[in-house]
Amino acid sequence: MWTRSYSVTTTEITKEQIWKLTTDINNWKKWDDTVEDSQLLGEFRVGNYFLLKPKGGPKVKIKLVEVMENKKFTDLTVFPLAKMYGEHTYEDTSDGLKISVTMTVKGILSFLWVKLVAKGIVDHLAADITNQIENAKKISNE
Numbered sequence: 410m411w412t413r414s415y416s417v418t419t420t421e422i423t424k425e426q427i428w429k430l431t432t433d434i435n436n437w438k439k440w441d442d443t444v445e446d447s448q449l450l451g452e453f454r455v456g457n458y459f460l461l462k463p464k465g466g467p468k469v470k471i472k473l474v475e476v477m478e479n480k481k482f483t484d485l486t487v488f489p490l491a492k493m494y495g496e497h498t499y500e501d502t503s504d505g506l507k508i509s510v511t512m513t514v515k516g517i518l519s520f521l522w523v524k525l526v527a528k529g530i531v532d533h534l535a536a537d538i539t540n541q542i543e544n545a546k547k548i549s550n551e
Contacts, residue, residue, distance in 0.1 A: 410519065411523045413511070415509070415510055415531065417508050418504050418506065419505050419542055420504075420506070422546055424480070424499040430548055432482070435447065435449055440541075443533065444464065445462045447459060447460065455475060459473070469486055472484065481499065482496075483495065491515065491522040492514070493513070493514045493522060494515075512531050
């Protein structure tokens with residue numbers, strides 16, 4: 410098993426703002442320049458899927474396996490002989506909102522999928538979360 414995490418704490422946004430941004434999957438391409446297209450199939454809830462087409466990559470079907478509104482969601486991508494989990498958490502702390510992303514790859518071919526997919530995701534987490542914070546600031550906190 411391979412796991413990597415990245416966290417940042419900010420006072421610039423609320424968990425409600427980041428939740429609205431990140432769960433609005435159909436609009437990811439408007440603020441994430443690594444996404445060519447994305448589409449939520451149904452509602453944002455456990456058991457449903459979304460399609461993600463990264464720029465320069467194939468379209469992937471991703472399952473929502475855990476959803477706790479304004480707190481956490483975990484998605485699952487199934488590859489041949491491996492599974493990749495993306496855990497996204499939003500936690501209020503005394504220093505501000507702690508945003509964390511943990512990527513985990515399990516399975517016989519995990520080494521291959523880490524090299525092909527997961528490492529690239531992790532390498533861009535700092536920039537991705539900074540971009541999320543900037544775009545979440547534009548969302549009403551109502």
